[in-house]
Amino acid sequence: EPEVTQTPSHQVTQMGQEVILRCVPISNHLYFYWYRQILGQKVEFLVSFYNNEISEKSEIFDDQFSVERPDGSNFTLKIRSTKLEDSAMYFCASSEMGSGRPGLSYEQYFGPGTRLTVT
Amino acid sequence: AQSVTQLDSQVPVFEEAPVELRCNYSSSVSVYLFWYVQYPNQGLQLLLKYLSGSTLVKGINGFEAEFNKSQTSFHLRKPSVHISDTAEYFCAVRTYSSASKIIFGSGTRLSIRP
Numbered sequence: 001e002p003e004v005t006q007t008p009s010h011q012v013t014q015m016g017q018e019v020i021l022r023c024v025p026i027s028n029h030l031y032f033y034w035y036r037q038i039l040g041q042k043v044e045f046l047v048s049f050y051n052n053e054i055s056e057k058s059e060i061f062d063d064q065f066s067v068e069r070p071d072g073s074n075f076t077l078k079i080r081s082t083k084l085e086d087s088a089m090y091f092c093a094s095s096e097m098g099s100g101r102p103g104l105s106y107e108q109y110f111g112p113g114t115r116l117t118v119t
Numbered sequence: 120a121q122s123v124t125q126l127d128s129q130v131p132v133f134e135e136a137p138v139e140l141r142c143n144y145s146s147s148v149s150v151y152l153f154w155y156v157q158y159p160n161q162g163l164q165l166l167l168k169y170l171s172g173s174t175l176v177k178g179i180n181g182f183e184a185e186f187n188k189s190q191t192s193f194h195l196r197k198p199s200v201h202i203s204d205t206a207e208y209f210c211a212v213r214t215y216s217s218a219s220k221i222i223f224g225s226g227t228r229l230s231i232r233p
Contacts, residue, residue, distance in 0.1 A: 004162075035221075043163070043209060043223040056220055091162060108221060110155075110163040 002026045004111035006092050012117045013082055021077045021114045023092030032075045033093040033108060034067065036060070043091065049075065082118045089113045121146040123210050123224035131230045132200055140195040140227045142210030150212040152193040153221070154184055157207040166208070169193065180204065205231050 005024045013019050025032050034046040047057040049067050064080045075094075079086055093108040126141045144150065154166040167178025174186040184195045193210060210224040 042225040043211075043221075045220045045222070048220065058220075107165055107168070109165075112162040 002109075004092055004094055004109050006090075006111040006114050008114060009112065010115045010117070012119065015084060015118055016081050019079050019082055019116065021079075021090050021092075021116070023075045023077075023094075023111055024073050025075055025092065025094030026109055027073070029094035029096050029109075031055075031095045031108075032067075032069070033095075034077045035091045035093065035110075036088040037091065037113075038085075038088045046077075079116075082116075084118050087116055087118045089115050121150060121212050121214060121222050123212055123222055125210055125224035125227050127227050128225065129228045129230065131232060133232050134202055135199045137198050138196065138200050138204075138229065140208050140210075140229065142193045142195065142224060144191050144193065144210070144212050146191075146212060146214065148214050150214050152184075152186060153211040153213070154178065154182070154193075154195050155209045155211060155223075156180075157209065157226075159206070163209070166195070200229070200231050202231050202233065204229060 004026060007022045011019055030050060032049045035043050036046055037043045044060060045058050047061045047067055048055045052069060066078045068076050075092060091113045092111040095108045122145045124143045130140060132138045152169040155163045156166050157163050166182050167176050167184055169176050169186045175183060177183045182195055182197050184193055186193050207226045207228050209226045211221045213221045
């Protein structure tokens with residue numbers, strides 16, 4: 001069964017450094033997402049991406065964050081200058097399409113996550 | 120805006136006992152409803168979803184949930200739990216109008232005692 005993969009599984013970085021989290025969505029999916037989960041807290045939406053553009057972002061997704069689909073398979077989240085509070089589990093997800101029609105909702109498939117530790 | 124409330128942060132139960140994990144949501148528009156499970160050190164897996172139609176939905180691993188529009192609830196149930204059900208369970212919503220964002224509750228940790 002196709003699945004979303006993420007690398008690395010665990011990333012340790014020093015405060016102020018740039019990190020890139022990588023995701024390979026399911027191949028025929030068109031919508032891509034990043035979520036994060038700070039330890040002990042709820043899963044929070046960061047950003048969604050479609051047709052090489054950000055389609056929606058949360059207030060968490062400030063100027064230090066960026067997303068990119070550099071080729072036909074990868075989807076990346078870059079944090080330019082990490083802060084201690086960026087330490088979290090970051091989940092990538094993908095779906096075949098979004099849903100604007102009642103009664104239809106295409107499932108978002110989640111990757112296993114990357115645990116980011118900022119020291 | 121939408122919000123999801125999971126009333127219990129932890130639910131301990133004995134093996135083979137029934138369990139109910141509670142979820143209430145708030146939204147001014149119609150929503151889709153989901154339950155996700157997160158096993159230790161793993162990602163999020165969809166247990167079940169309510170899109171429309173029958174208010175009782177069945178998911179994987181013997182779980183089911185009932186949508187109650189008047190009470191804005193979507194409680195998750197299983198008649199007999201197993202040790203392997205030990206995990207964190209997240210209730211979530213997504214509006215029709217949003218093509219993207221899922222809003223999660225804070226999660227309920229289900230721990231099964233032998």
